[in-house]
Structures are given as structure tokens and as C-alpha cells.
Amino acid sequence: MTVYILRRLVFLVLSLFLASAILFVLLRLLPGDPANALLSVGATTEQVEAARASIGSDQPAIEQFVTWLGQMATLNLGTSFISGLPVGPEIATRLAVTVPLTLISFAVAVVVAVPVGFLAAYRANRWYGAALSAVSQLGIAVPIFWVGVLLISGFALNLRLLPAGGFPQGDWANPAAALRSLTLPVITIAFVMASSLVRYVRSATLDVLGSDYLRTARSLGASFTSAMWHHGVRNASVPVVAILGIELATTFLGAVVVESVFALPGLGSMLLVAIAQHDYPNIQGILLISTFVVLIIGFLADLISRLIDPRLRAVGSTKRAVRAPRAVVSR
Amino acid sequence: MNTRSSALVALALTAVLALTSCSSEATTANETGANATINIGSVYEPQNLDNTGGGGQGVTEALNGNVYEGLFRLTDTGKIENLLATDYQVSDDGLTYTFTLREGVKFHSGAPLTSADVKYSIEKVTAEDSQSARKSNFSVVSAVDASDPTSLVVTLSSKSISFIYNLSYIWIMNAAATDRKTTEDGTGPYSLDTWKRGSTLSLNRVADYWGTKAANGRVVFHYFTDATALNNALLTNQVDVVTSEQSPDSLAQFDNTEAYTINDGQSTTKLLLAFNDRVAPFDNVLVRKAVTSAIDNKKLLSSIWGDYGTLTGSMVPPTDPWYEDLTAVTPYDPALAARELTEAGYANGFAFTLDTPNYDPHPVVAEFIKGELAKVNIDVTINVITADEWYTKVYQGHDFSATLQEHVNDRDVVFYGNPDFYWGYDNPAVTTLIEEAEQSDTAAEQTAKLKAANEQIVSDAASDWLYLYPQIVVASTTITGYPLNGLNSQFYAYDIVKSN
Numbered sequence: 001m002t003v004y005i006l007r008r009l010v011f012l013v014l015s016l017f018l019a020s021a022i023l024f025v026l027l028r029l030l031p032g033d034p035a036n037a038l039l040s041v042g043a044t045t046e047q048v049e050a051a052r053a054s055i056g057s058d059q060p061a062i063e064q065f066v067t068w069l070g071q072m073a074t075l076n077l078g079t080s081f082i083s084g085l086p087v088g089p090e091i092a093t094r095l096a097v098t099v100p101l102t103l104i105s106f107a108v109a110v111v112v113a114v115p116v117g118f119l120a121a122y123r124a125n126r127w128y129g130a131a132l133s134a135v136s137q138l139g140i141a142v143p144i145f146w147v148g149v150l151l152i153s154g155f156a157l158n159l160r161l162l163p164a165g166g167f168p169q170g171d172w173a174n175p176a177a178a179l180r181s182l183t184l185p186v187i188t189i190a191f192v193m194a195s196s197l198v199r200y201v202r203s204a205t206l207d208v209l210g211s212d213y214l215r216t217a218r219s220l221g222a223s224f225t226s227a228m229w230h231h232g233v234r235n236a237s238v239p240v241v242a243i244l245g246i247e248l249a250t251t252f253l254g255a256v257v258v259e260s261v262f263a264l265p266g267l268g269s270m271l272l273v274a275i276a277q278h279d280y281p282n283i284q285g286i287l288l289i290s291t292f293v294v295l296i297i298g299f300l301a302d303l304i305s306r307l308i309d310p311r312l313r314a315v316g317s318t319k320r321a322v323r324a325p326r327a328v329v330s331r
Numbered sequence: 332m333n334t335r336s337s338a339l340v341a342l343a344l345t346a347v348l349a350l351t352s353c354s355s356e357a358t359t360a361n362e363t364g365a366n367a368t369i370n371i372g373s374v375y376e377p378q379n380l381d382n383t384g385g386g387g388q389g390v391t392e393a394l395n396g397n398v399y400e401g402l403f404r405l406t407d408t409g410k411i412e413n414l415l416a417t418d419y420q421v422s423d424d425g426l427t428y429t430f431t432l433r434e435g436v437k438f439h440s441g442a443p444l445t446s447a448d449v450k451y452s453i454e455k456v457t458a459e460d461s462q463s464a465r466k467s468n469f470s471v472v473s474a475v476d477a478s479d480p481t482s483l484v485v486t487l488s489s490k491s492i493s494f495i496y497n498l499s500y501i502w503i504m505n506a507a508a509t510d511r512k513t514t515e516d517g518t519g520p521y522s523l524d525t526w527k528r529g530s531t532l533s534l535n536r537v538a539d540y541w542g543t544k545a546a547n548g549r550v551v552f553h554y555f556t557d558a559t560a561l562n563n564a565l566l567t568n569q570v571d572v573v574t575s576e577q578s579p580d581s582l583a584q585f586d587n588t589e590a591y592t593i594n595d596g597q598s599t600t601k602l603l604l605a606f607n608d609r610v611a612p613f614d615n616v617l618v619r620k621a622v623t624s625a626i627d628n629k630k631l632l633s634s635i636w637g638d639y640g641t642l643t644g645s646m647v648p649p650t651d652p653w654y655e656d657l658t659a660v661t662p663y664d665p666a667l668a669a670r671e672l673t674e675a676g677y678a679n680g681f682a683f684t685l686d687t688p689n690y691d692p693h694p695v696v697a698e699f700i701k702g703e704l705a706k707v708n709i710d711v712t713i714n715v716i717t718a719d720e721w722y723t724k725v726y727q728g729h730d731f732s733a734t735l736q737e738h739v740n741d742r743d744v745v746f747y748g749n750p751d752f753y754w755g756y757d758n759p760a761v762t763t764l765i766e767e768a769e770q771s772d773t774a775a776e777q778t779a780k781l782k783a784a785n786e787q788i789v790s791d792a793a794s795d796w797l798y799l800y801p802q803i804v805v806a807s808t809t810i811t812g813y814p815l816n817g818l819n820s821q822f823y824a825y826d827i828v829k830s831n
Binding site for chain 2: 083263265
């Protein structure tokens with residue numbers, strides 16, 4: 001297990017380096033010069049040159065890349081082209097919105113989806129089992145911003161129960177106000193996320209319910225609850241955990257839409273502005289942090305799957321077991 | 332429902348009630364009168380707090396006149412009045428200005444205002460690394476003398492009638508201040524409380540301000556990237572006023588209700604169909620006139636802005652002293668356009684590419700123009716480009732036939748005096764008139780010369796000035812005293828009063 005973790009960590013660092021190189025090249029392929037965003041109509045040629053020199057966009061790309069790598073090695077994400085302010089602290093304050101938003105939405109989605117998904121499977125033949133399935137299908141079908149707009153219209157504009165958007169100026173200094181601001185965004189994300197989770201939980205549960213081992217356990221005298229708890233949950237959770245990892249990562253990356261609808265000062269809204277302004281240091285910083293978060297989530301999901309399922313651990317240590325069978329037809 | 336699930340439901344309901352009943356920061360600020368908090372909604376967040384270091388339009392809106400002050404103030408109606416200067420003398424040759432500074436003015440840090448601070452502030456705009464859009468206006472400054480702390484002597488290399496006006500754009504900063512990108516040390520009626528990037532910027536009233544104290548205790552600018560979210564904030568009383576509505580579509584929800592006032596103010600933002608006057612076919616005056624006459628600007632304006640906005644027929648908005656209505660010079664007349672095209676040798680029309688910035692309203696306007704010009708056999712290819720490409724290709728490279736662009740500044744008809752400007756309009760008579768206007772001894776002389784220049788520019792159909800944007804401020808009827816016009820993007824907050 002230790003070897004496995006170490007191997008994964010090395011892989012993580014390599015992935016980050018590769019991602020940063022790809023990011024850097026892709027951004028430089030975009031047409032246009034970020035210095036333009038600093039200027040307005042009326043700017044002189046000298047001012048354009050001065051702006052390019054000040055942000056270093058007049059340097060060869062390879063030199064800019066080396067400079068950036070050097071900064072990253074010292075955990076410095078650089079300085080924004082546009083504002084001239086350091087990128088790292090700005091990302092940190094934005095994460096104080098995006099991370100709670102993602103995690104709370106995720107927690108709510110899981111807490112709702114697991115029992116609902118189970119019920120939808122366990123009572124698939126009853127009317128409410130079918131109804132739950134139908135609602136989750138609806139949740140998958142609707143675009144997330146539309147859910148946000150509907151919630152704003154209902155709870156903010158008409159009922160005046162919750163704010164339509166924004167985040168308290170003091171961040172989490174007043175936790176109640178911060179939670180109030182996050183309530184509608186969390187419901188928005190959780191509804192959409194839970195909808196797809198319900199589908200997975202339902203199908204995983206259906207598999208387990210129809211399995212031989214559960215029937216065997218029952219025939220040996222175990223109650224349904226006990227059989228489900230000792231055998232069913234563990235088996236059903238393996239595919240669900242893998243999906244949870246992907247869902248969590250998608251939510252973190254997809255927060256950009258919800259943050260825009262609810263005017264939340266999170267990482268996503270920062271990214272939108274940075275892209276519009278060609279603010280390479282900001283874009284690079286945000287995407288690098290996002291890549292890191294996604295890799296970490298994937299790593300944790302894998303680790304948890306291994307803890308749940310001993311078969312995966314066996315696969316990891318004995319490579320032979322997963323070697324593909326020889327081709328039947330070979331020339 | 333069993334006991335356990337009932338208990339869970341009860342718990343969930345309690346949590347929801349607790350969340351919805353506890354008050355957020357925005358709604359606690361219900362105090363009215365002298366200590367009220369004014370919440371202002373805007374889409375223009377500052378990039379940083381330094382207006383010579385890339386702060387952008389947002390920093391002008393939030394800090395100009397509120398936190399920082401100039402020697403002179405540009406009022407909401409476009410007048411210039413003394414602010415940190417109480418008086419000034421001009422030498423007979425018009426080249427030396429001596430400014431008397433207001434006594435008893437202190438920066439928010441407590442340091443007294445001296446002429447060294449003013450010298451420092453002027454030189455910051457003219458400095459090599461300055462990103463100020465106004466830099467070129469100050470190229471006439473040849474020396475600044477601050478040897479007397481209470482007065483300042485500025486020497487110009489040539490006469491500049493706009494000098495006083497231009498000085499209203501220069502913020503007087505404490506020369507000793509260090510971090511101008513995230514902190515401030517100005518002399519205005521408010522000091523910066525906190526700036527939470529991506530979200531809000533708050534200002535507190537300064538208790539020992541040198542002049543009339545602000546009519547409210549605190550101002551919070553709330554920033555939005557989404558116009559719908561901004562309007563929702565106004566509808567839910569999260570903000571009291573929106574500094575500038577971006578489209579007329581959202582106005583219906585504020586119309587016909589006692590709770591909101593829609594103000595139709597003056598802006599200085601013009602939408603231009605700018606021809607490249609250097610290259611065929613637009614080097615031909617007749618072709619430019621024909622295209623201008625073929626486009627129904629009135630219909631265009633009403634389809635974009637409904638009942639709002641103005642047709643001016645030139646680059647000059649009504650708030651510039653040399654404004655006159657020139658819409659009749661090149662009227663909408665497709666038959667005339669067809670005749671002019673025939674006379675110019677394009678009886679069968681021609682084709683050109685219209686470089687169109689990819690953000691509103693340009694793409695829609697391009698489609699409209701394409702439709703209008705098709706009626707006179709001109710075939711338009713719409714080439715959508717980013718703002719950034721526009722700067723590189725059109726503004727710097729002059730590589731275009733015609734383009735759409737909004738020009739936001741006031742008094743910017745003088746750009747037509749520069750033959751190297753992106754649109755390549757080159758009429759030596761106009762260049763001379765504009766140069767002479769700047770050298771004028773009196774405002775009347777300047778106005779007369781710029782009027783003459785503008786008339787010539789319009790009769791040459793240098794560009795097609797499609798329309799002047801409206802400046803729409805929507806506010807809750809509980810507040811009064813807010814500025815109505817969008818001159819230079821400023822938004823003075825110190826007179827705003829909140830009542831019940």
C-alpha cells in the first residue's frame with residue numbers, strides 16, 4: 001500500500017508538470033497580446049511597448065515558461081498581468097468560497113442521493129420508486145444555470161427568503177450570513193448532482209439486490225438489513241465511490257456557471273474574467289490549482305476504492321492478474 | 332411517518348428557518364439618514380486601485396471624487412470647478428500656470444497636502460510606465476515647480492486650453508504612500524474600508540474632511556459579472572442603485588413601479604462604423620457618404636435601445652461644449668446613397684469585410700448594417716474578432732476596411748486631428764483647426780474652432796457615427812442625490828441620501 005501511495009504521488013507531480021506545460025503552450029497559441037487589455041483607445045505606441053515590457057509578454061515564450069517554472073518551484077504563482085497583484089493570495093480568497101460551495105453541495109447531494117437511490121431501487125415497482133427515478137431523470141436533463149435562475153426567481157425575488165446572489169464582505173467572519181448566501185447555490189448544485197448520483201446508487205443497488213451472495217446470506221438466516229449491511233453496502237459502494245470522485249471534481253470545475261448566476265466571488269468567476277482579459281498568470285494559476293485538486297480527488301477516490309474492495313489491492317500488487325490475454329489471432 | 336423521520340424533518344425545517352431568518356450584512360444596513368449605508372451595484376470592478384497603473388474604468392467609478400480628488404472637479408453636468416486648487420493664474424504667453432492650493436487639506440493618513448504631492452501626482456501620469464489613457468494629453472507639460480509648498484507652478488511647452496479640464500482627471504495622491512494598487516491615501520470625503528476582490532469595495536465617511544461631509548455614512552460598491560444578477564440585487568434591495576444598465580431589456584421590471592426610478596442621463600459613449608479612410612473604396616468621400624446614407628440609424632438605435640439613446644450625427648456628444656446636431660448633413664436616404672455610389676463608380680456596388688468586436692452590441696449591429704447595405708448592392712462580410720485582436724489588427728495594424736467600435740471618452744473628436752489614428756482620416760484643414768483650438772486663448776475661440784472642425788469631419792463622412800449610448804441609472808426611490816450622467820465613468824456618492 002505504501003509503495004502504491006508513493007507511486008501515485010510521483011505520478012501526481014509528473015501530471016502537474018505536464019499539465020502546466022500543456023497549459024502554457026495552449027495559452028500562448030491564442031491570438032492577441034495581453035498587453036492590449038491594459039490599454040484603451042488613445043494609447044500611444046510607446047505605451048503599448050511599455051505595457052508589453054512591464055508584463056514580460058515581449059519575451060520569448062520559452063523564457064516566460066522557464067520564469068514561470070522557477071516561480072512555481074518556490075510556490076509562487078506570479079503576478080497578474082492586469083492588476084499587477086499577486087495571483088496566489090487572490091486564488092486563496094476565492095477558494096474560501098468555491099471549496100465550501102463544492103463540499104457542502106457534495107455532502108448534501110450524497111446525503112440525499114444515497115437513501116433516495118436505494119429507495120428507488122428497493123421500491124422500483126412502487127409508484128414512489130418510479131417517481132423518484134423520474135425526478136432524478138429530470139434533474140439530469142435540465143441545465144444547471146436554469147435551476148439557479150428558477151430558485152432565484154422563487155426564493156429570492158418572490159418569497160424574499162434568501163439573497164439572490166453575492167457573498168458577505170467579511171467572508172466567513174459571519175458564518176450565518178455566508179451560509180445564507182450559499183444556500184441557493186448549494187441547492188442548485190446539489191439537486192443536479194444528486195440527480196445523477198441517484199441513478200448510479202439505484203443501479204448499483206439493483207445489482208446487489210439481484211445478486212447471489214445476498215440471496216445466499218438471506219438463506220443462511222441473515223435479516224435483510226444485516227445482509228445488506230454486511231455484504232450489500234460494500235459491494236454497491238465500489239462503483240459509487242468512483243463516480244463520487246468524478247462528480248466532486250466536475251462540481252469543483254463546474255462551479256463557474258453557478259458562481260456567475262449567483263454573483264459569488266469564487267474561483268470560477270475569477271477564471272471567467274481572467275480569460276476575457278488574457279491574464280495568463282491568473283489563468284495558469286487557477287487551472288493549475290484546479291488540476292491539482294482534481295488529481296488529489298482522483299487519488300483519494302482510488303485509495304478509498306482500494307480500502308473498500310480487497311480485489312483492487314490484489315490487482316495493484318500482482319500485475320500478472322491484469323495482463324491482457326494474448327491475442328487469439330496473431331500474424 | 333415514523334418518529335425518527337419526523338424528527339429529521341423537524342430538524343431540517345429548523346435549520347432552514349434559522350438560515351432564512353438570520354439577517355445578512357446587506358439587509359442590516361437599513362439605517363437611513365446621515366449614517367445610512369448606500370449600496371451601489373456595478374459591472375465595472377476595478378482591476379486595482381491605481382488609475383495610472385491599469386485600474387480601469389471601475390477604479391474611476393468607485394474612487395474618483397469619493398476617495399481621491401483633483402485640483403479641479405468635473406461635475407456631473409460637465410462643468411469644471413475648483414477643488415484642491417482655490418485659484419490659478421495664467422501668464423500672458425499662456426505657458427505658465429500658478430495654482431494656489433487649498434489650505435487645511437489633509438490626506439486620510441493625516442499628512443497635510445503640499446505642492447510636492449501635486450507635482451508627484453502629475454508626474455505619475457506623465458511617467459514612462461504610466462498606463463493612464465490621459466498620458467498623451469499631458470505631453471505639453473515641460474516643468475513642474477513645487478518649491479513653495481502652498482502653490483505649484485507648471486510650465487507648458489505650448490499653449491493648452493484643455494489643461495485645466497485635463498487636470499480634473501489627475502488624482503492628487505500622497506507622495507509618501509507606498510501601495511497604491513490595494514490601498515489609498517487620498518483627500519476625498521471617503522476613505523477605503525475594504526476591497527474584497529470579485530465582490531465588494533466599501534468606503535467609510537471621513538470625519539475630518541476639509542469640505543462638506545458626505546451625506547451618508549458608508550458606501551459599498553457591489554460588483555457583478557452578470558447583468559441579470561445585478562438587476563436581481565436591485566429587485567431584492569441588496570443594492571440601492573445600479574450605476575449603468577447594460578441593456579434596455581431589463582428595464583421593464585423597474586418600469587411602472589413606485590419602488591424604482593429609471594433615469595435617462597447623458598453618456599459620452601458613441602458607437603462608430605469606422606471606415607479605413609486610407610484604402611479603397613473608403614478613401615472616397617462619396618462612398619463613405621453613400622454608406623452612411625444607406626443605414627437607418629434611427630431604426631438601429633430603437634432596435635437596440637428602444638426609446639433610449641440619441642442620434643448626434645457626429646463624434647461630439649451634447650455634453651461637449653462644441654456640440655451641435657449634425658444628423659441632417661448625411662441623412663438616411665437610400666436613393667441618395669444609390670446615386671452617390673453610381674457617381675463614385677460603384678453602380679453595381681462592392682464588397683467589404685466588417686471587423687466586428689465579439690461583444691454586445693457589435694455583432695447585432697453588424698447584422699443590421701449588412702441588411703441595410705445589401706439594399707444598395709453592398710455586400711458585407713462580418714468578421715467577428717475579440718477585443719484583443721481588435722487592438723492588434725485594427726488599432727495598431729490598421730489592417731481593416733471598416734470596423735465597429737464604441738468610443739467612451741468625452742471631448743474625443745480631437746482624435747480626427749491625428750492622421751495616424753486607426754481610421755486614417757487625414758484632412759490637413761481639420762488637423763490645423765484642432766491644433767489651433769488647443770492653442771486658443773478663450774473657451775469661446777476653442778469652441779468655435781472645434782465646431783468648425785467637427786462640421787468638416789461630418790461633411791467628409793470620416794466615419795458613420797451610428798448613435799450615442801444612453802446612460803441609464805436605475806435607483807430605488809428611497810435614495811436621492813445620485814449622479815445621473817456617465818461622464819468619464821465617474822459616480823460621486825457623497826450627496827446620496829437614503830430615506831424610508
